[in-house]
Amino acid sequence: xxxxxxxxxxxxxxxxxxxxxxxxxxxxxxxxxxxxxxxxxxxxxxxxxxxxxxxxxxxxxxxxxxxxxxxxxxxxxxxxxxxxxxxxxxxxxxxxxxxxxxxxxxxxxxxxxxxxxxxxxxxxxxxxxxxxxxxxxxxxxxxxxxxxxxxxxxxxxxxxxxxxxxxxxxxxxxxxxxxxxxxxxxxxxxxxxxxxxxxxxxxxxxxx
Numbered sequence: 001x002x003x004x005x006x007x008x009x010x011x012x013x014x015x016x017x018x019x020x021x022x023x024x025x026x027x028x029x030x031x032x033x034x035x036x037x038x039x040x041x042x043x044x045x046x047x048x049x050x051x052x053x054x055x056x057x058x059x060x061x062x063x064x065x066x067x068x069x070x071x072x073x074x075x076x077x078x079x080x081x082x083x084x085x086x087x088x089x090x091x092x093x094x095x096x097x098x099x100x101x102x103x104x105x106x107x108x109x110x111x112x113x114x115x116x117x118x119x120x121x122x123x124x125x126x127x128x129x130x131x132x133x134x135x136x137x138x139x140x141x142x143x144x145x146x147x148x149x150x151x152x153x154x155x156x157x158x159x160x161x162x163x164x165x166x167x168x169x170x171x172x173x174x175x176x177x178x179x180x181x182x183x184x185x186x187x188x189x190x191x192x193x194x195x196x197x198x199x200x201x202x203x204x205x206x207x208x
Contacts, residue, residue, distance in 0.1 A: 003204035004083050005030050005097055006053040007186065009112070011196050015177060015187060025177050025187040028110075030099040030202060032184060035091050036072045036080060048084045049091050052077030053199075079199055099184055102176055102204060109172045112193035112200040116166030126159045169193040172205065 007030035014024050037050035056078040058066070069076045072093045085091075102108070122128040122143045131139035143161065146154045154160075171192060178187040192200060 003101065005099060005101065005202050006033050006051060006079060006081055007031065007200045007202055008054070009192060009194055009196055009198050009200055010185075012191065017177070023177055023189055024191075025189055026110075026192045028186045028188060028192065028200060028202065029184055030102075030186045031097055033097040034074055034077060035093055035095045035097070036069065036074060036077065037082075038091060038093065039082075041087065046084065047087050047089070048082050050080055050082045051097065052080050054078035081201065098181070099179055099186055100181055102179055102186060102202075104176055104178055106176045107173050107205045107207075108176060108188065109170055109203045109205055110174055110188065110192045110200055111168065111170040111203070112198050114165045114167050114169045114193045115195050117164040119162065120164035121161045122159060125161065125164045128159075 007028040010027040010029055012024060012026050014022050017023050031053065033051040033053045035049050036052045039046065039048040039050070041047060052069075052074070054077055056076050058076050061069070061076040066076065074094050121141055123130050123141045128141075128143065130141050131137050131144070133140060143159070146158060146160070171190075174192070175189040176186060177189050179185075180187070186202065188202075194200065
């Protein structure tokens with residue numbers, strides 16, 4: 001768990017690396033995350049910690065959640081997420097996890113919910129080639145055959161028009177370019193899932 005943190009996507013910009021090359025980066029406000037609950041093998045059958053991120057006005061929190069935060073002795077937080085841990089890892093309620101657990105050059109996996117793009121056809125959604133762009137074709141952007149004729153049904157998983165985006169997406173192997181401890185910022189090379197302001201989970205990958 002010491003290799004995982006919650007964050008909020010701020011946007012994208014570009015910076016210069018040591019060689020003077022421009023690098024496009026995603027700016028993420030990473031932490032601080034507060035430990036709000038501890039789970040153990042004895043009480044829950046597995047080990048995990050629940051962490052919270054983001055401020056919220058107390059009046060916007062319902063009574064069960066308020067009692068949950070009061071039990072931990074911390075102020076209410078906007079986002080909660082449970083992260084599995086190893087039995088050997090030890091944490092305390094109210095402990096803060098900050099972006100100092102990362103360093104430039106490390107590789108991470110960033111997970112979040114992709115941008116929702118509404119209803120889309122198969123050409124846009126799955127990059128179908130489409131039909132002939134000729135006079136009288138009439139099947140320019142249609143998915144055409146829906147499956148085998150003898151089965152008389154559409155097989156599960158067949159690519160068809162539908163909602164595009166708004167799914168949980170993970171991108172592995174992204175490189176950390178800079179860590180700003182004063183402002184709790186991570187600059188990660190390339191694009192990360194989701195729109196600006198979206199929640200992200202950043203996990204450090206094991207070095208090969």
